[in-house]
Amino acid sequence: MADVKTGSTESPLLRYVVNNPDAFAHNLAAIVEAAGKAAAAYLEPRERGEAKAVLSDEIAEVVKTLAHVGDYWLRDPARLVEAQSRLMNGFMDLWTQSLRRATGEPAEDVVQPAPGDKRFADAEWKENQFFDFLKQAYLLSSRWAEQMVSEAKEIDPHIQHKADFYVRQISAALSPSNFVMTNPELLRETLASNGENLARGLRMLAEDIEAGKGELRIRQSDPGSFKVGENLATTPGSVIFENEVCQIIQYEATTEKVLKRPLLIVPPWINKFYVLDLNPEKSLIKWAVDQGHTVFVISWVNPDERLAAKSFEHYMREGILTGVDVACKVSRTNEVNTVGYCVGGTLLAVTLAWCAATGDDRIKSATLFTTQVDFTHAGDLKVFVDEEQIRILEQRMASRGYLEGSKMASAFNSLRANDLIWPYFINNYMRGREPFPFDLLYWNSDSTRMPAANHSFYLRNCYLENNLAKGILEVAGERLDLSKVTVPIYNLATREDHIAPAESVYLGSRLFGGPVKFVMAGSGHIAGVINPPARKKYQFWSGGPADGDLAGWIAGATETPGSWWPDWDGWLRSLDDREAKARRIGGGRYNPIEPAPGSFVRTRA
Template sequence: MATLARLTGGISPHAVIEAWSDWALHLARAPGRQLELAEHAATSAARLWRFNLEVMSGMSPAPPFTPQKYDTRWSHEGWAQPPFSLMQQAFLASHDWWDAATADLRGLRGDTSARTGFMVRQALDWVSPSNSALLNPEILEATRRTAGHNLTRGARNFADDMSRALTQEARPIPPEFALGEHLACTPGEVVFRNDIMELIQYRPQTGTVHPEPVLIVPAWIMKYYILDLSPHNSLINWLVGQGHTVFCISWINPGAEMADLSLEDYRLRGIMAALDAVGAIVPDTKIHANGYCLGGTLLAIAAAVMARDGDDRLASVTLMAAQVDFMEAGELLLFLDESQVALLDDMMWAQGYLDRPQMAFAFAAIRAEDLIHTRNVRRYLLGLRDMPSDITVWNGDTTRMPARMHSQYLRGLFLENRLTAGRFAVEGRVIALKDIRAPMFVVATEADHIAPWRSVYKTKLFTDADLRFVLTRGGHNGGILSEPGHAGRHYRIGHRRTGSRYMDPDTWLADHPPQDGSWWPAYGRWLAEHSGPRAAPPAMGAPDAGYPLIEPAPGRNIHQR
């Protein structure tokens, strides 16, 4: 089973066959839908025929089918000219018909239409004319202009990528993006280290600071320096510059020997150990906790446990692109059911962890048009090399996840949604998010396909604390990296006071107009409102309490590959 999982990329053949069988049998007993699809096909054919006639007559008609906004495969001007425009429109018409064919049908299981639609889109995208060197006008133009050198360069790129994939050799980080020098370079010190994480304390940049420190909990699915990229777009550097004492967890990149690490290990030896260290270094004050992505989910769990047990060390809780309810967790749910989780369990049993390339494929498949096919065309047919940037370097700096922990959160959170169903137990007792009394700041991003904003919004449904909700422009990473001065940014912000009635997400969206600029200053003002008057910065580390300065930031975990 583990070998099968490797061959299929963790996709269960049983789940695929079951979805298609469910769809086909229900469509076979729905003559009304069959007639609708036949009519849809006839109408589309007529629209295509008319478009073709007008184009061949020298007219410039509006195309009857348009690609999605994020689909950049058709941006070259050659696609507007025949015969390429005819091939593009025929392909988009096929896409349109299959979207209708796999739409929800009475009697289907809830996820069948979404899964079949996803699978047929994947199949169609592989045979798109944009992927062909003979049918893509941009490739033909480049081949003519370079006398075919684009194809030879593309062949070298393909050979390089294949050799790295076969040998599992990581691509080196370019010198101009060296970690600790150009990325993850906010000055600080590692003040605590155990078997699963390092805790970094950042040096003050202002003469006075707010007394309450900020603890950042990144996701273990990524390296922490997504929040400390280049100095200009580093959230950590910005917070330090605003007069906050900032600490950040840097998770280990586990190997097979750490296969038995559990979600509870990450809570206890990660978040709780970090809180103990921060409390010893900056004593007699509460702590602002900030969690990103799955780090935010784990922080919400830890905060609920602390509230249940009377631990009031948290001054506030910030969740960035983090979900607590997974019923509407977006297209990632297309990869999850009991069959697929069992297959992943088998694969992780064999290798001890889930490797980042295996996860990266699932994330890329959701936006295959851009993240797979467009990139392949650029590298292998246009012969272009990827131009590195801070975020692409971080994205390629892969991590792994321990088998036991990954299985626990896939099954307990994504598949069974225990946290908001009242069935998530910690230390033998069920926890409730409504126990959290610390004020909350929740950030979602408009184009997030990993943590859709309406899913993140449901935090308001399961908590009672004073809460600010922010919806910002961008995706899962880009929306969070929204530094002041970033062009084209906007955000919406609302305040839910303790005891207020629930407002559904669509009503909230209509009632909160966008504001131009970055959401970071609004967050800084909110932190300041929940902090005491500024005073002299605390010392770095606390050697007498067992937290000496171990080594300069960014530490050693960040370099593990």
């Protein structure tokens, strides 16, 4: 029978035969050698006491959480039998359909991958009965496990949320697509290359464990293809101020006239600011400069143990309020527009409330990108936040004075494990291929540390206790009330956001006391924000105030194709379109310290 894809009459079994036993044996020796190097890279930091021996706390947390689900089912024999019967009936159906297929009779799939699941795209997952059976058995088991969690109604909702997350992580890890012997594409490639792909992959594995100082740091992009300041973060400008917490960058004007109000951008300190300046075509910073904004950006420090005590108050005073001082002095005005991204937006909202309480009225508008101020619907990141987990994290941070950037990077990646972890694990270590050079993923892997005091305050007061939304958060001696914030706000959510869910951003719009324009962009936390007009991608929705639920708001909103950037620029101009002569770097008040993007952003975690 001819092969459907190639027209070959070769038996499909011949695809799974070693072509050159001598070469295979040679590569097998290379695999063993590389595996030894990977093991050494993992063990040596632990022998020196530089890394933990095992992830005992994390494993204990998973086991304890799943035990609550097990206890729910074991307490009622009838429902346990019903659950077991459901799984067994599924496997009986699968066995029956497999036998029908083996005898040449028509057979139907018992279960199919979800739409968009790329793990089972290879034709052999469907055409080869062995791999098709593996695929369906896996899907049956994983969906049954997820149902066991979702139907455990009597357990605490937070525990149920954690259990659901852990089960999905375990399910993603155990997919047959992740292993050579159970992935037809990997198996064919391994045998065709006589195992050379695995030899290359294990060498890369050893390199990545060594780069992670005993922890696996999966490379998501070719690390040699990018360099900050050379082909990333290249918009012309200068660092004109710096302190312990940040550098402040002013960008060179490209227009003769600029808006009178300067624009201060507050990026998250969990990541580096140059996501807003990846390259000239994608750069929000360059685009804003070209529209006639005098742009200042805060570049946060990548902290070490010396900054362990830096808190939200320090980041507010030495970061945002200092940035306002600098922007106003350079621009010779007492008015400034501001932008806050993610946790940078949360800090900006805190600053707005503090300014309202103290009478500082220099900030005349705020734009919030994917920012949460009410953490009721904060999504899967809440899985990592409860009293016990924060206590364990605080104990670890106390020993170093900061949280390693890799920890937060791993948490964010785990929210989309089937997109951000396992495809790269397979590509790098199973296929032995360097990942494609992609600027956004290079930035994603360029993680930053977080001061212990700052991060503990953020987790406790925002994610755990939601004190900002409750109006009981205290910073720098002031009790903060967002309803006292009356400046106009442009509040941007993204529809597929897994970090700051659109529902959460939408709910937060109601807490402010002034006019809020809620806008929802297509795509996710990064691509929905970094969407220049020239690319003509995605869309955005705008409409009335954030009343009722999000679904109702979307139903009544106006959908506009393309980028939301021009809409935002128009909103800023509607507030104040007065112009002034373009400002030179430093404005005669500050001397340039170094060219943008500065030295702080180049410090690697």
